[in-house]
Amino acid sequence: MRNIDVNATIDNANFTPFHWRVLFWCSLIIIFDGYDLVIYGVVLPLLMEQWSLTPYVAGLLGSSALFGMMFGAMGFGMLSDRLGRKKTILICVVLFSLTTCINGLVTNPWQFGILRFIAGLGIGGVMPNVVSLMSEYSPKRSRSTLVALMFSGYAVGGMMSAGLGIWMVPNYGWEIMFYLAIVPMLLLPLMIRYLPESVAFLMAQHRQEEARELLKKVDPGQHITRQDKLVVPPVNVQKAPVLELFRGGRNLSTLMFWTAFFCCLLMVYALGSWLPKLMSAAGYNLGSSLMFLMVLNIGAIVGAVGGGWLADRFSLRSVLVSFFLLASASLVSLGYPHPMWLLYSLMAVAGATTIGSQILLYAYVAQYYPANIRSTALGWASGIGRNGAILGPMLGGTLLAMALPHQMNFLALAVPGAIATVAIALVGRRQAVAEQTTDGTRVAADS
Incomplete structure (x- = not known):
């Protein structure tokens, strides 16, 4: 009989068809998630016209889903x-798919806002859980790349929203965009069959046989038998897991993660909700304005995958600091007149370094915290960050109502990027001091 270290087996495994399956289903769920999120920015110009919405009311409606996401991220993160x-992810998929589909039937802003809030609970709850699941099953040497690749599905979903909006909304109305959200419900039986449960959760529940079968798929070459005993490093389980985020020299880093999430999500959701309207106000037609939204999400895919690749070769901290600096610079530049090709290029850079940074932040948090509090850490970072996401649409509405010069709108959106740069630069600093060897040599902190 052998003792099989579960974490070491997963960390050192080669990439197998099982990993492809986990990547596929987690990415598909995030694609649906991204589609649901970007819908509002696509239909906003039509909703403002049809319901005679002021910019302030439109901003509040855009924030309704984000309020739900804040509570969903924290609540479902701990519940999982x-x-x-697996169960938590499936509950969230049902929640956001059904309510988004029903949203196409509403006839007034109040109904719209309530249903968007409920959908937001599911959208916010699914994010930290799929990130945690993908991170848990990824081999250590390619973990950042795989998590970033999976999370780039968010941008793919955003592209689908913008692309379908350009084609379908003028012909079939804004409602069709919400009806299409029923697709995840049709795929639910396949998710139940093929999406795996967390090995860490199975071990905590003393379901060794199920965990053993999953590990055989993770690393078929190890030939794990029923006589082998699965073991995991002991963890100190606390009754108040949120307090664990501030122990072990993690207090400063936890606060800085929350600050970075707040600033990054403020930029992402201000752009996602108001970019078409801002560009329309600058003189572009609806089709061109939606094209800017599509380019933003194309850039996000490049930024997420490229950033994950760079992070596996350098460090997540250095990549994120560079990305946030580029985000601020590109947003400031977007406020000034440029040839169309340069505007599209700057928009792609902005997408790569705002939405891409959000994706890399999830990967960073997933790697920074131990497995027993990982979902809690992701849920709380995402939940606190949702306050920025809630303010994002409100900020866009306020800027539009103030009728500021075009460049001032984008300058205001660039400020959070500068704050996030400083926050990420400070992650791990206090832990590095706490983790000194007895001879006074500093141990490398998180990377």
């Missing part, structure tokens, strides 16, 4: 540590 990743 008790119910399991």
Whole structure:
């Protein structure tokens, strides 16, 4: 009989068809998630006209889903540590798919806002759990790349929203965009069959046989038998897991992660909700304005995958600091007149370094915290960050109502990027001091 270290087996495994399956289903769920999120920015110009919405009311409506996402991220993030990743993910998929589809039937802003809030609970709850699941099953040497690749599905979903909006909304109305959200429900039986449960959760529930079968798929070459005993490094389980985020020299880093999430999500959701309207106000037609939204999400895919690749070769911290600096610079530049090709290029850079940075932040948090509090850490970072996401649409509405010069709108959106740069630069600093060897040599902190 052998003792099989579960974490070491996953960390050192070669990439197998099982990993492809986890990547496929987690990415598909994030694609649906991204589609649901970007819908509002696509239909906003039509909703403002049809319901005679002021910019302030439109901003509040855009924030309704984000309020739900804040509570969903924190609530479902902690709940999954008790119910399991798989069950929680499936509950969230049902929640956001059904309510988004029903949203196409509403006739007034109040109904719209309530349903968007409920959908937001599911959208916010699914994010930290799929990130946690993908991170748990990824081999260590390619973990950042795989998590970033999976999360680039968010941008693919955004592209689908913008692309379908350009074609379908003028012909079939804004409602069709919400009806299409029923697709995840049709795929639910396949998700139940093929999406795996977390091995860490199975071990915590003493379901060794199920965990053993999953590890055989993770690393078929190890030939794990029923006589082998699965072991995981002991963890100190606390009754208040949120407090664990501030222990072990993690207090400064936790606060800086929350600050970075707040600033990054403020930029992402201000752009996602108001970019078409801002560009329309600058003189572009609706088709061109939606094209800017599509280019933003194309850039996000490049930024997420490229950033993950760079992070596996350098460090997540250095990549994120560079990305946030580029985000601020590109947003400031977008406020000034340029040839169309340069505007599209700057928009792609902005997408790569705002939405791409959001994706890399999830990967960074997933790697920074131990497995027993990972979902809680992701849920709380995402939940705190949702305050920025909530303010993003409100900020866009306020800027539009103030009728500021075009460049001032984008300058205001660039300020959070500068703050996030400083926050990420400070992650791990206090832990590095706490983790000194007895001879006074500093140990490398998180990277």
